[in-house]
Amino acid sequence: MYILGLTTLGDSAAALIKDGQLVAAAEEERFSRKKHHSGFPYQAIEYCLDHAGISLKDVEHVGHYWKPWILRHKAMQAARVAFVSPAMFKARADRGLAQVSESYLGMFKHPKRLRDRFGPSDFKFHYIEHHQSHAASAFFVSPFDRAAILTWDGTGEDTTTLFCRGAGNKIEVLKRIKLPHSLGQFYSAVTNYIGFDMFAGDEWKVMGLAAYGKPRFYDFFRKKVLTTNGNGDFKFNVQVLDHHLAKHYQFPEALTRELGPAREVGADLTEHHWDVACSAQKALEDTALYLVSEIQEMTGEENLCMAGGVAFNSVMNGRIFHETKFKRFFVQPAAGDAGCSVGSAYYVWNQILDKPRDFVMKHAYYGPGFSNEECQGALDSASLKYETLPDERLLPRLAQMIADGAVIGWFSGRMELGPRALGARSFLADPRRTDMRDILNHKVKLREWFRPLAPSMQEECGREVFGVEHNDPFMITVLSVADGYRDRIPAVVHVDGTARPQMVSRNANPRYWDLIEEFRKLTGIPMLLNTSFNVQEPIVCTPVDAIKTFERANFDALVLENNLVLHGV
Numbered sequence: 316m317y318i319l320g321l322t323t324l325g326d327s328a329a330a331l332i333k334d335g336q337l338v339a340a341a342e343e344e345r346f347s348r349k350k351h352h353s354g355f356p357y358q359a360i361e362y363c364l365d366h367a368g369i370s371l372k373d374v375e376h377v378g379h380y381w382k383p384w385i386l387r388h389k390a391m392q393a394a395r396v397a398f399v400s401p402a403m404f405k406a407r408a409d410r411g412l413a414q415v416s417e418s419y420l421g422m423f424k425h426p427k428r429l430r431d432r433f434g435p436s437d438f439k440f441h442y443i444e445h446h447q448s449h450a451a452s453a454f455f456v457s458p459f460d461r462a463a464i465l466t467w468d469g470t471g472e473d474t475t476t477l478f479c480r481g482a483g484n485k486i487e488v489l490k491r492i493k494l495p496h497s498l499g500q501f502y503s504a505v506t507n508y509i510g511f512d513m514f515a516g517d518e519w520k521v522m523g524l525a526a527y528g529k530p531r532f533y534d535f536f537r538k539k540v541l542t543t544n545g546n547g548d549f550k551f552n553v554q555v556l557d558h559h560l561a562k563h564y565q566f567p568e569a570l571t572r573e574l575g576p577a578r579e580v581g582a583d584l585t586e587h588h589w590d591v592a593c594s595a596q597k598a599l600e601d602t603a604l605y606l607v608s609e610i611q612e613m614t615g616e617e618n619l620c621m622a623g624g625v626a627f628n629s630v631m632n633g634r635i636f637h638e639t640k641f642k643r644f645f646v647q648p649a650a651g652d653a654g655c656s657v658g659s660a661y662y663v664w665n666q667i668l669d670k671p672r673d674f675v676m677k678h679a680y681y682g683p684g685f686s687n688e689e690c691q692g693a694l695d696s697a698s699l700k701y702e703t704l705p706d707e708r709l710l711p712r713l714a715q716m717i718a719d720g721a722v723i724g725w726f727s728g729r730m731e732l733g734p735r736a737l738g739a740r741s742f743l744a745d746p747r748r749t750d751m752r753d754i755l756n757h758k759v760k761l762r763e764w765f766r767p768l769a770p771s772m773q774e775e776c777g778r779e780v781f782g783v784e785h786n787d788p789f790m791i792t793v794l795s796v797a798d799g800y801r802d803r804i805p806a807v808v809h810v811d812g813t814a815r816p817q818m819v820s821r822n823a824n825p826r827y828w829d830l831i832e833e834f835r836k837l838t839g840i841p842m843l844l845n846t847s848f849n850v851q852e853p854i855v856c857t858p859v860d861a862i863k864t865f866e867r868a869n870f871d872a873l874v875l876e877n878n879l880v881l882h883g884v
């Protein structure tokens with residue numbers, strides 16, 4: 316039985332499961348080449364069907380990650396915007412009705428869209444609540460038979476935070492927190508205040524910047540903006556900080572009196588902004604930890620599954636790992652809305668059809684892959700010279716090049732699902748070099764100096780590097796690096812002595828593990844610096860995408876499966 320899962324607004328994506336096994340999943344942005352592509356994921360669906368060698372008529376169920384008839388919150392939001400910023404309301408009203416109608420009411424047309432494009436089919440279409448899709452995306456593919464499940468994001472239909480318990484093949488909703496109280500919108504608002512763009516997903520930048528600041532404004536955030544009351548809830552005071560107030564609108568006086576005026580786009584980033592980011596990050600962490608202990612007490616469970624955009628906050632996750640009573644936790648690599656495609660499909664399979672669970676997501680490699688011949692065809696078309704080498708020769712040579720200071724574009728196997736490159740579409744470099752972070756951020760990726768870089772390491776070496784056993788294949792947790800190790804890998808250690816590792820399993824990605832092993836043999840360091848293979852665009856998907864990036868960008872060598880291309884040869 317084939318089930319298709321869909322995310323159709325924001326990070327649009329499609330996922331296909333067959334008899335409960337995940338077969339294929341990818342974000343639409345990788346095909347359209349538009350970051351955070353929003354809209355019906357035609358190309359991702361086409362990829363999923365092609366990969367399985369089926370057509371739409373073979374699909375029996377379609378799970379959709381949103382219930383479009385819950386529009387009440389949209390009306391509430393519009394009323395709020397009209398109240399706090401008439402200018403913004405007017406700007407929105409001009410396109411508002413059309414947008415709501417296309418974006419949300421348009422979801423009713425999805426079954427027809429599918430058949431119009433992919434042919435007749437008798438599938439049953441299921442609209443699933445957004446946060447329950449998130450919860451399914453976390454629990455049903457986790458290694459746990461039982462777990463507490465916490466999902467948190469900007470907002471779903473009207474819920475922003477969902478507390479659930481998962482047991483066997485069922486998820487039970489325990490409690491929900493609704494708009495306007497949203498951790499995701501709190502963080503987006505801070506993102507806007509610091510002059511970044513929440514619509515471009517710049518929340519990452521706030522977390523990166525926070526490591527440099529001091530929590531001077533923590534009390535203000537916790538007393539006036541993000542409060543907890545002892546009842547297991549939190550409140551987000553949108554009178555003081557409202558994520559709808561994008562950068563070109565005024566923030567309320569109650570905020571600017573405390574924090575000063577919002578930063579204009581392009582203005583200098585000063586220590587003041589670092590301190591605001593640091594204070595907001597700490598306020599988020601402490602509120603999150605409060606909710607995590609609440610769900611731990613409610614459920615008494617030892618395992619925690621998380622999803623929703625807030626679950627990407629890897630610094631917060633590190634504190635959950637160290638400071639709460641949960642013994643284990645699981646966040647899958649597409650914890651944001653793209654992963655709801657996977658969650659919707661599993662919600663249908665487990666929750667609705669009552670099928671038993673028989674799948675654990677151990678890796679993220681569910682996107683398109685390409686053979687050596689396909690890679691060579693693309694290189695020939697681009698008139699690039701290359702050598703084709705077996706792994707026994709290629710991997711030691713790459714390890715030596717990296718140890719000598721090269722930055723490699725590594726394209727190997729099926730593309731990752733989720734925003735993190737995990738060794739299928741990655742730039743790789745030497746973590747020992749103090750200058751490597753600047754080289755990658757400035758010369759290769761053309762982005763801000765403070766963006767942290769992370770290591771991919773052999774999972775067997777967790778204790779050696781971090782002093783604790785930890786198995787995180789998805790680069791989702793920030794941990795403190797052991798004292799003796801920090802100086803050895805300066806390019807991947809943050810200013811506060813932490814790092815965000817991907818633990819590479821020899822089973823899940825043997826070729827990547829072998830490459831790291833070659834580097835370890837040369838240097839004694841069981842890791843490589845890994846950052847996503849893209850320059851100001853979505854992560855590369857096809858050999859042609861990789862070649863275009865190679866021709867335009869400033870890195871030393873491109874590896875397309877077993878084919879090695881050097882610059883200037």
Ligand SMILES: [Fe+2]
Nearest residue numbers: 468623624652
């Ligand atoms: Fe979400």
